[in-house]
Amino acid sequence: MEQSWRWFGPQDVVRLPAIRQAGARGVVTALHDIAYGEVWTVEAIEARKALIAADPSLGLHWNVVESLPVHERIKIGEGDLTPLFDNYRASMRNLAACGIRTICYNFMPVVDWTRTELFHVLPGGGRALRFNMHEFAAFDCFMLARPGAEADFEPDVLARARAWFDAASESDKDRLLKTIMAGLPGAFGRYDIPGLKRILDRYRDITADGLHENLARFLREVVPLAEELGIRMAIHPDDPPRSLMGLPRIVSGADDIVRILSAVDEDANGLTFCVGSLGAGKHNDVPAMAARFAERTHFIHLRNVAKEPDGSFAEAEHLAGDSDMVAVVETFLREQGRRKDRGDQNWRLPFRPDHGHELLDDIGKGSFPGYSAIGRLKGLAELRGVMIAVARIHHLQI
Structure with missing residues (x-):
């Protein structure tokens, strides 16, 4: 599995050499300075690629886009969407022309991942979402x-x-x-x-079925081009996987995922399998879902949460939450072996450690909440150890 790292560009306090020190080579990033719905130009994409590859000794490359945002009007189905679809497809073409062919995106209305504490204090003084x-x-x-x-x-x-x-x-x-x-x-x-x-008032008449149809329309607009370009679209689950502020959420469980993947039943229409997002729902059996949807998974977020009876949850250590991370890792190692055996050129699955705790010298340094260096380094090291052990026991390739 390709060890990767979320990086927020030049404004990120975690610098590129730290990514290599953590053991990752793939860089997961996006052009956050470009407004939603605008075209990502070849020039802007190449500038970010050049920044990542500026020091050849690091061996870093941009392997996954996270995210190429879907404009809110597409989610609502509001007005003439042709220019927005055209711009999205233009960005896809430009990314493919620059050699970047995995796009993570989400279809969460209004807000993305949602927390009520960004710096919850842990025993020993670490901090978590x-x-x-x-x-x-x-x-x-x-x-x-x-x-x-x-x-x-x-x-x-x-x-x-x-x-x-x-x-x-x-x-x-x-x-x-x-x-x-x-x-x-x-x-x-x-x-x-x-x-x-x-x-929220603009969403007042949007039901879950209506939001799904707007997603299906988006998929019909972009997946054929993705197939043509060799791009893998990977939708991210809802975080948390429940309705918020009365808004429908439609990527929260197994039935939702089946409906999305069957809306345009092509390999390019795939999933970002986020263990933590799905694991926050008591209705989700995460290892079983990993096995069920491995074939259509194009990108993986490995993080864990600890749930409470009232629906509260906290980011746990990567190997210590409610989901069986070892079982999930084994599933995806087997899946990438299957892809290698069938001759896929890009058989290695990219993954990244997600939402690490803020630890040690990173506390108070000003990194994005959940994206400090040391906590993710710790998580990646633990996950790497699991991968090596599972691969050796089951004769799989990392």
């Missing part, structure tokens, strides 16, 4: 004041949410809003409360 259900309920019910929001939460969660809200200072509420809006590091836009209400 965390989702507290009662804090999210306080935001949804009492800060956003979304009509009908109370029906989405259990009574005990609502009681704790009310207690949190009543005791919260304005700075506490401001911190929670900024945390929920933090989303994917490098995301182009953020919302305040009035702005969030406006975008």
Whole structure:
């Protein structure tokens, strides 16, 4: 499996030599300075490639795009979408012309990954991402004041949410809003409360079926070109895999994935298998899903979460959460062996350690939450050890 590393470009406090020191060679990045819906030019792509490869001794290369964002209007199905589809396909052509052929994207409405704490303190002083259900309920019910929001939460969660809200200072509420809006590091836009209400109103008539049809339309627009160009499209699961703020989410479980892959049943229409995102849903058997969808998986995020009965969860150590990471790794090692045996040129599956804890000298350094160097280095080293052991026991190739 190709050891890779998420890098946010020149603004990332984790520098390129640290990626090599961690043991990765593949760089997962995107052009975050380009607004959603605009074309990624060959010149901009080549400039990022050149930056990554500027020091040949590091041996780094750009192997996965994460993400080529889908414009919100495509998700809503709003207005004349032809220019947006044309621009997306133009970016795909330009990426392929530059030799980059794996595109991770998501179809989460409004917000990407969502947490209520970015710096939850762990024993020993490390810090982790965390989702507290009662804090999210306080935001949804009492800060956003979304009509009908109370029906989405259990009574005990609502009681704790009310207690949190009543005791919260304005700075506490401001911190929670900024945390929920933090989303994917490098995301182009953020919302305040009035702005969030406006975008939610644009989704007021969108059901889960409607959102799926908008995704299916997007796939019909881009997958044929992906097949032609040799590009692998890899949709990322919802994080967390549940409705937020009344918005439908349609990449949250096995049935959702089956529906998406069958909407355009081509190999280019594939999956980013994120252990942590899927693992945050108590309805998901992650190792079984890895086995079921391995053939259509084009990119892998290896991270783990520890769930709580009320739906809260925290980022765990890579090998210590609720999902059996060893079983997942074995599944994907076997899958890439199958691809190699059938003669696939690009048989090695790219993966990256995700959402590492903030540890040691990285604490307070200002890295993107979940993307400090030392925590991901630790995770990658642990995962590398698992891969080597599993490969040796089962006579597989790393």
